[in-house]
Amino acid sequence: MSEDHGLEEDDSGAVMRAVGRQIKLWREAAGLKQAELGAAIGYGEELVSAVERARRIPRPEFLDNADKVLGAGGKIAAMKKDVAEARYPKKVRDVKKLEAEAVELGSYNNSVIDGLLQTEEYARAVFGDRRPAFTEDELERRVAARMARQEIIDATTARPLFNFVQCESTLRRPLGGRMVLRRQLERLLEIGQLRNVDLQVLPLNREENAGVDGSFRLLRLKEGATVGLNEIQLISSLIAEPKAAQILDIRYGAIRAQALTPRESLAFIEKVLGET
Template sequence: MTAAQQGELGGQEVRSVGTTKAHRDAATAAVRYFGSQMGLLRKRAGLTQPELARLIGYSEAMVAAVEQGRRIPQKDFIDRVDDVLGADGLLTAGAEFLAHARYPARFQDFAELEADAVSLYSYETMLVPGLLQTEHYARALMSIHCPPPDDETIEQRVAARMDRQALLTRRPRTILGFVIEEAALRRSVGGTEVMREQLENLLVRAELRNVSIQVMPLESGAHAGLNGPVLLMETSDRRTVAYFESQGMSTFVWDREDVSVHSQRYGVVRAQALNVEDSARLIKRMAEEL
């Protein structure tokens, strides 16, 4: 969503419904078409998949997955392939369309804003936030969606979620703050081993200088976050938006007064949660108990 679009919307909330079958079909077609074109150009260049993989610095498995339409490549992959195969921009021209195909329709605008965010603060009540999920945890979540997605869709969505996590370590650094309900960390998503790995991953992520992770303990009782989860993001043009997701629906709130209320509430939630040191100790204890 462009700044101009945001300005035109003014104080309105922007809502988008869940992904439709038409969108899924169009996204799948775009990915498969790109893969077929890449494979055709590779063969015309007289290269095998292993040879192309070595030239672009990616794995053979990645090259095969892209050509078969099972993996949506990032821009860097596309640029390298276009250059090596002498495609003269034919493949890079499709990068924008593939970027949108990586996510459900309701999430595309958010993903675009998130990629260039200056800061992001999240309060999550049910699940570990996507930016902190392990691959196994994310796959377990997506596998139990209703209606159930096909294996190809699951793998594409998992890959897209993992790729989003580049935000954690990119430069310039994005400031990231997370408050997670203890109940979400005790919910056994994917089984014991998956949850132990997920909790240990939170401890690793919490060591990053630009990342803070806090836990809202069960013993805290009633607190300011009981109205539900919220995400606050400062965009590259220094505007702050509140974002909500629920039951396949997503909502942006741009109105300054409304965003201010959500920001105040989030500030209280952070103050009521355990500090980062105590949160890390609790997460470590939960991991050891599994």
Template sequence: MTVEAEAGRLKSEADEPGWEVDPDDEWGVAVITTVGRQLKLRREAVGMRAAEFGRAIGYGEDMVYKIEGGKRIPRQEYLDKADEVLEAGGLIAAAWEDVKKVRYPKSVRALADLEAKAVEIGVYVGLSIHGLLQTPEHARALFEAWQPPYSEEEVERLVAARMARKSIFERSPAPALSFVLEEGTLRRRVGGTMVWRQQLEHLLEVARLRNVTLQVMPMSAGAHPGLGGRIEVLKFADGTAAGRADGAFQGRPTSDPKQLRILELRYGTIRAQALMPRESLAFVEQVLGET
């Protein structure tokens, strides 16, 4: 096989688009720069040139230089193969735990960190099904409808980030999760009938978990404190709390006691006006049966 033919089999940026580092993400840049530097030092320590190393792990020389220079986020496969070739004893492969977080937008990581620490979460969402309750297909349909449109790589990145947050359902001890959804979001056929039905079935499955309370706000309920937008309240094991609401506090989480009391009052009123959990399950089943 010629050198040109062999090089053609090596993975390049064209094969793995969408793995650039966000220059405004200081923590992400620091992680990828550090990992890249360690990869370069270990490669040079064993006397391998970039092209030789790239061939050994199945990547082009240019990709090797970009990853070592902190310009590209390495995939798990890259780190695993690099660990094996450089005989790093698992040290390089272990970097994936930090590297995988860099691929998700900074704002998503901040939200996921709060959710991961919370022992109790209460959420009202008016215009869509909450991200923690979405199926991958439903989330993808939402991102594909965005204007201006995301690229296919951006859509996949955003879907992966949203699905990663759902690890909260696997925590032990499980946090107490409360969701209030508007009737209209249950009837909107996002992604088509099949995706919509799968989403409703998923809601029923999640709602039956012992640590989850799902309520539906029917259209007949009239005005309520959530019509201004989303409300979210998170409580932590140390007794502290955080909350956020659309149109308030610049959209950022707040831990101010006065502001939290307002959010808790609004959320409590919303829950009181919504259908009870058992009635809500029956309502979702009814909507599903109408298809």
């Protein structure tokens, strides 16, 4: 059960300290030692101690089981939502919050498949290639965070609107191996069928490419503002200044015009899948 993740030093620390204190109080009120609680819920004494000291983030089943064993009447289990938010890096939580406020999201990517479209295997390969390498706990944490962000693409709500432009190179780069790539391409074909998703491919043989400066994202927010997100190597930035965001907006419009239409793009992805 050692897969519970570590914790970054940000505002999530306060959440986890409060959770740890509550678990300790309930445990002591029940007259149990850390080892006894751990044995009762299927975890080791070391992990129980780490959770109480806010050094580890407990999984939902840890909280559910502790709630039952300690007779907390749902008070410990009720903290699962707060813990789930604290589980992910602050940068991810900030992006997820922005995405939740958007009515339209656009993305151009010429390095990897957009994070909102990635399969778990593909995401694991992307993070696994990072140098210096992530620890196993950090790798699992980041993969989980990426998968959680994908909840925004909900076929039942048909909103917000999504547009993804993927450079052809990302469809052919076999990160994680050919089978991982095949499943990723199949995933793209599935998402491309959703009514609120336009998926486009920018072929490598295009003589014009307004995206040569690299990948970026655009979010149109509910109040009408447009912001950009830019991640290059060790730098991650939010582009909120209106003139700069407008430049990205114009650039993204050009990229979409240069790319294949959504219908042509799905046929193109099927062709690449057949060649993989």
